[in-house]
Amino acid sequence: MSNDKNSGGGPGGFGSGGQPKVQIKVQTPRGLWSMDDPKEATLRPEYAIAAKVQDVIDDVRNVFKFVENDSKYTLFLGRTELEPQRTLASYQIKTDTLLVLSVQGGNA
Amino acid sequence: MTVPNFVTLEQVRAELADVASYAAAAGLGLDASMLSEANPLFYLTFSNRDDIEFVAEFDCRDYPLNPPMIEFVDAAHTRRATPNLYPSCFHPLPCVCARYNRKAYKTLGGPHDDWRLIDWQLPTQAGPKIDSLAMIVSDMHSKIASSTGRMG
Numbered sequence A: 001m002s003n004d005k006n007s008g009g010g011p012g013g014f015g016s017g018g019q020p021k022v023q024i025k026v027q028t029p030r031g032l033w034s035m036d037d038p039k040e041a042t043l044r045p046e047y048a049i050a051a052k053v054q055d056v057i058d059d060v061r062n063v064f065k066f067v068e069n070d071s072k073y074t075l076f077l078g079r080t081e082l083e084p085q086r087t088l089a090s091y092q093i094k095t096d097t098l099l100v101l102s103v104q105g106g107n108a
Numbered sequence B: 001m002t003v004p005n006f007v008t009l010e011q012v013r014a015e016l017a018d019v020a021s022y023a024a025a026a027g028l029g030l031d032a033s034m035l036s037e038a039n040p041l042f043y044l045t046f047s048n049r050d051d052i053e054f055v056a057e058f059d060c061r062d063y064p065l066n067p068p069m070i071e072f073v074d075a076a077h078t079r080r081a082t083p084n085l086y087p088s089c090f091h092p093l094p095c096v097c098a099r100y101n102r103k104a105y106k107t108l109g110g111p112h113d114d115w116r117l118i119d120w121q122l123p124t125q126a127g128p129k130i131d132s133l134a135m136i137v138s139d140m141h142s143k144i145a146s147s148t149g150r151m152g
Helices: A053-064 B005-026 B133-145
Strands: A021-023 A025-028 A031-033 A046-048 A072-077 A098-104 B029-031 B041-047 B053-059 B069-073
Touching: A025 A053, A025 B005, A031 A053, A031 B005, A053 A072, A053 A098, A072 B133, A098 B005, A098 B133, B005 B029, B005 B041, B005 B133, B041 B133, B053 B133
Parallel strands: A025 A098
Antiparallel strands: A021 A046, A025 A031, A072 A098, B029 B041, B041 B053, B053 B069
16 A cells, blocks of 8 residues: 555556655665565555655654654655655655655663 | 673674665765674764764674663774764763663763663663664764764
8 A cells, every 4th residue: 555645646656636756765773664665564655746754754653663752753865854844846856765764762 | 691702793793784774875884894703893984964974883792682882983993982083962971871872881981870781772761762773873873963063
């Protein structure tokens, strides 16, 4: 199942409303999230380009069971820290773009 | 209690697959060329927002019973543990002050006499369990990437 709330479905990389979709990859410290991995995932990283970075963070947390709400979860594109409320399109994210989810614990 | 060297080496090798994947995606430099039973060490190079590079040594002796000893060193691995080798985001001791770092424990010269080594996978303050080398690397990556400058 792709991420229907963001993808809209439809062939040729376009959602039902004609909005382009991208299929991305997200590396996390617990493994890679892609259209194929992990095998048991019920969500896949397929998004309309107008989807927010926060949508991706929420979904990848769900897939890898990062349940703690008081942690800081950040997506990086290379060395660029992505702002949660910006869209994927605003970072020119394309199909097969690899993002990184960093998970930050507490300080003592 | 100690962990046989071959057990530590196998565990570290197994976990380095995830570390390598994460490091490659995040643009971190991984050097595990010195990893052996006698020296269960690897190095990671992080960058902060100013593009300053910091090299961290992970000494995994007795891992996974005990956490690694994490220390910042120079590129040649000769100078170590001075403030100018540290990013600004950690404890001014200097020390990566988290349960996942052996150096943070009082018995080993760190600030914490309220922690037990056996509990190293528990969260430090709020946050998730940091229970693997890849999770440790991710936590450090997040903190260093958003910091600026050097500690000293």
